[in-house]
Amino acid sequence: MRLRTFNATDMSVAMQMIRETLGHEAIIIATTRMANGNISVTAAVEQTEPKLSIQETLHRSITQTTEPILSSFEAMLRFHSTADHVVAKLLETARHLFLRGKDIRTDLTRLMAASFQYAPLPLDQDMFTIMLVGPPGTGKTMTIAKMASQIVMDKKKPVVITTDNKRAGGVEQLSAFTTIMGLELHIADNRGELWRLLQQYAPHSRILIDTGGVNPFNTNDVRELAEYIKLDRSIEPVLVAAAGSDSGEADDMARAFGPLGVRRLLITRIDAARRYGSVLTAAHSGKFALTHASNSSRIIGEFTTLDPAMLAELLLRYQSSQRDLI
Numbered sequence: 597m598r599l600r601t602f603n604a605t606d607m608s609v610a611m612q613m614i615r616e617t618l619g620h621e622a623i624i625i626a627t628t629r630m631a632n633g634n635i636s637v638t639a640a641v642e643q644t645e646p647k648l649s650i651q652e653t654l655h656r657s658i659t660q661t662t663e664p665i666l667s668s669f670e671a672m673l674r675f676h677s678t679a680d681h682v683v684a685k686l687l688e689t690a691r692h693l694f695l696r697g698k699d700i701r702t703d704l705t706r707l708m709a710a711s712f713q714y715a716p717l718p719l720d721q722d723m724f725t726i727m728l729v730g731p732p733g734t735g736k737t738m739t740i741a742k743m744a745s746q747i748v749m750d751k752k753k754p755v756v757i758t759t760d761n762k763r764a765g766g767v768e769q770l771s772a773f774t775t776i777m778g779l780e781l782h783i784a785d786n787r788g789e790l791w792r793l794l795q796q797y798a799p800h801s802r803i804l805i806d807t808g809g810v811n812p813f814n815t816n817d818v819r820e821l822a823e824y825i826k827l828d829r830s831i832e833p834v835l836v837a838a839a840g841s842d843s844g845e846a847d848d849m850a851r852a853f854g855p856l857g858v859r860r861l862l863i864t865r866i867d868a869a870r871r872y873g874s875v876l877t878a879a880h881s882g883k884f885a886l887t888h889a890s891n892s893s894r895i896i897g898e899f900t901t902l903d904p905a906m907l908a909e910l911l912l913r914y915q916s917s918q919r920d921l922i
Contacts, residue, residue, distance in 0.1 A: 599625070601638045610637040665697045666690055669707070672911055678873030679843040682880045686711055701908060708911075709904035712876075715860055715885035716901045717834065719747055725794070725803040725828065729821060729856070730836040731849060732809025735864035737766060739836055739890055740806040741773035742899040747802055748777050755797045757782045759790060759824060760808040770806055787823055794828045805831070812852030822856050834860045835884065840869030843877040850882030860887040863902060867891040872910050 600617060604610035607627075614622050614637065622641040629635055666687055673683045689711050695703040718724045726743070728736040740756065747754045756774050758781060760766035767783060774781040784790035790805075797803055807824065810817045825833050835858045837846065850861075861884035863875055879886055889902040900906065 597640050598643050599638060599640045601636060603630070603634055603636050605634055607635060607637070610635060614639045665695050665700070665703055668700060669704070672704075673873065673876075676871045676873035676876070676911060677843050679847055679877040679881075682843075682873075682877050685880065686876070701912060704908040704911060705904045708907045712879050712904075712907070713883075713885035714903055715887055717743070717860070717862075717887050719743060719802075720750065721802075722752075723799055723801065725798055725805070725830040725832065727805040727807060727825065727831050727833045728836050728862070729807050729810060729825075729833045729853065729858065731812060732763070734809070734836045734838045735890065736760075736809070736836045737770050737806050739862065739864060739899075740770060740804050742890060743804055744774065744779060745777060746899055748779070752802060754779065754802040754804050755782065755793075756780075756804050756806075757784055757790065757793055758806040759784045760806050761785050762808050766806075766808065787827060790824060791827050794830070798828060798830050812849050818852065818856070825856055832860070833858050834862055834887065835878075835882070836862050836864060837874070837878055838864050838869075839866045839872055839875055839889075841874040843873045846874035846878040847881045850878040850884065854882040854884070858882065858884065860885050862887050862889075864890040866910060870913065872907075875907075875910075 598618065600614075602610050602613045602617075604613060614624070618639055618641040622639045624637060625640050626638045627635060628637075669690055670683060670687060673686060678686075686707060690703075690707050693703075693706055693710060695706065697703065717726060728740060730736055737758075737760065740758075744754050744756055756770070756779055758767055758770050760770075761783065767781070771781045782793050784793055794803070807821065810821050812818060825831055833853075833856055835850075835853050837849065861875075861879050861882065863886070866872070866889050875886075878884065886902045886907065888899060889906065890899050
């Protein structure tokens with residue numbers, strides 16, 4: 597209730613002042629005659645919420661529904677150690693999605709679909725040249741073996757090439773896998789040998805190329821990898837990153853490999869990680885399309901397409917993880 601006191605020479609003047617200030621709905625609470633002959637009138641009116649437009653009403657409703665969802669999303673992203681600038685971008689996107697808040701899995705899947713690109717590798721096609729690149733220890737060789745086994749199980753035959761001749765045991769590890777699958781492993785010790793192999797098999801083959809680990813902060817390493825990538829226009833470099841790494845490092849890695857022509861990001865070791873903020877950070881910072889995920893050390897199977905639903909499922913694992921830590 598809104599109260600106001602008016603001083604006037606007589607009641608008619610006071611009533612006019614009340615109507616102009618408080619409106620016709622105002623009622624008189626008290627009247628007092630002052631010593632100078634004037635009167636003091638106290639009036640009141642019930643305060644009501646201002647009438648909102650349809651757009652204002654809808655915006656208020658959406659805001660009231662969305663804020664709790666945003667809080668849940670932020671807590672989840674923070675648990676996963678997602679980089680601050682990526683958290684801010686995801687929450688900004690969520691505000692414009694008109695999320696319902698009834699099912700967090702559905703809302704999170706919508707957010708992942710709106711925030712990232714997805715592009716599976718063309719392993720079912722007859723012609724491609726895929727080169728896996730990335731820092732040491734991310735699982736490139738194992739991933740090449742998994743990709744080759746998937747193609748073989750589809751009754752097709754890939755050409756497997758490795759340039760990883762510096763790491764001890766690198767060639768031997770991949771050779772053991774290809775031998776089991778009845779495939780020949782081609783070894784390219786330099787750019788000339790890789791060029792020769794590509795001329796021999798491309799562009800009518802399914803070519804998988806394993807590379808040695810590259811230090812993204814070593815100019816010579818990066819330059820050498822760039823020369824391999826530029827050998828043939830058919831080569832598509834695909835960045836391989838392990839889940840559970842530091843988001844700051846993932847951001848740096850994405851910015852280092854992006855200029856080499858990398859457009860897709862493949863994630864390994866999702867079964868051995870609890871936090872996936874580095875995945876979101878690398879994909880966002882490098883503007884990479886998410887492609888596949890490897891979730892075990894087995895060669896056959898466990899190599900799946902990474903889509904919004906699967907990414908949401910990985911992020912939602914934090915709930916059980918939090919309970920385990922209590």
